[in-house]
Amino acid sequence: MSDDATMMVDGIAVTRIPMLSDNYAWLLREAASGVVAIIDPAEAAPAEAVIEAQGGRLDLVLLTHHHDDHIAGAVALAARYGAKLVGHQADAARLPVLDVAMRPGDTLAFGDAQIRMIESSGHTVGHVTYVIGERIAAVGDTLFSLGCGRMFEGTPVQFYASLQRIAALPSDTLLLCGHEYTKGNVGFALSVEPENAALRARAAEIEALRARGAATLPVRLGDELATNPFLRARNAEEFGRLRAAKDRF
Ligand code: ZN
């Protein structure tokens, strides 16, 4: 979408922070209050560099799921800045010790905005999405551009329901995904819908972005609804077939 690491959405500054080989953590600052949150820090050091450059404040560390490549930097960051660790109460045993254990449907103040947790089991059971403000969704490894996470723990019924919850958000919602997997997802998506004009245009855009080393994320939900085969599946059974086919692709 953009070469800029930072973009503004409804008074919330969103900064993409590359981590490990292909992970992204996301830093969010609610401009009116200055409250800062980070999503899924796999590493502390790259996050600290950005946090320091933006004023040295961190209030919340939001965790989408228990995998190491989403939580490994969380405790060190929370300790350094006095931030609160936030995650799903039902998965607390697999997450760092939580300061704020939320359940799907719960909300948390984020300055003048709100953070709402929604259930996103499928990649793991207990995976959640955070809706920040009205038009930002941190989806972790539930949804990628043109793809979705591997189904390690959930069922097709669970995973499909989770994707439908995301699909029901406003179509201009900005999706903050956990990995830069987009280019690797193009081939499978085109094999499902070779004649999809929006998908072909997106494939060309992705090729151009990656050729100059730019990120393909974040992406708008509306663009994914037009191009992502897993969001376009009509039911859980079709989703399950697609997920199995992609595992073999
Ligand atoms: Zn994961």
Ligand code: FE
């Ligand atoms: Fe991951």
